Structure formats: C-alpha cells, structure tokens
Amino acid sequence: EVKLVESGGDLVQPGGSLRLSCRTSEFTTDEYAIAWVRQAPGKEREGVACISGRDGGTYYGDSGKGRVTISSDNAKNTGYLEMSRLTPEDTAVSYCASAGSFSYYRGRGLVPSMSDPWGQGTPVTVSS
Secondary structure, three states, rough: OEEEEEEOOEEEEOOOOOOEEEEEOOOOOOOOEEEHHHHHHHHOOOEEEEEEOOOEEEEEEOOOOOOEEEEHHHHHHHEEEEEEOOOOOHHHHEEEEEOOHHHHHHHOOOOOOOOOOOOOEEEEOOOO
C-alpha cells in the first residue's frame, strides 16, 4: 500500500510563501505522477496541481494557477509544491497523492478518489 507523508505547512502572513513536500513510499505507474489537493475548513477537497515525473508535464487547477509551482524528484520519491502570494483564502490542509497516473489526476479534476491512499495532510494557515 502506498504511504504518503506531507510536510512543510505552517502559519504564514498574507503575502508570504511556503514550500510543501510530499514523500511517497512508491509510485504505482511509470509516470511517477504526484497530485496536490487542498481542503479548506468546511469545504470540499479542491485540486491544486499535478506533475508527471516521467516527462515533467504539469497541470494546474484554478486554485493553483499563477501562484503555485509543482515539482518532483523521482530519485527521492518526493514531490514539492511552492506557493507564493498567499492569502487567508489559502488556509487549508494540503494533501498529496501518488497512486494514480497523470491522466487519471487530470481526468478527475486533480482530486483522486477518496478510496485512493492519502497522507495525513499538512496544514497551511495564512493569517496576520
């Protein structure tokens, strides 16, 4: 079973930046794909971005466009999400996923099935 550990969440001031990390125990496809999802208090999970570690292809959801950059290091089984110009509306728990393919994540609007492996998430709080 895929195990995921997210880290890097923190309390930051509006306008600040954060770099989140996601370490996965394994990739189940040769695309080495990683997706990031966030869930704000009282809201549904929302797709942020995904990446294909095989060819570097990326895809961003509306919440991620222009302010986040996704990357990954296949050798370390780790994905990253760099976020900038954070606002209080970015307050959420961020999760990553790695059990699916790049096309799977894109096809599902970047939100994997709840039956897929999930980590515990890392909380991002934006507040002054």
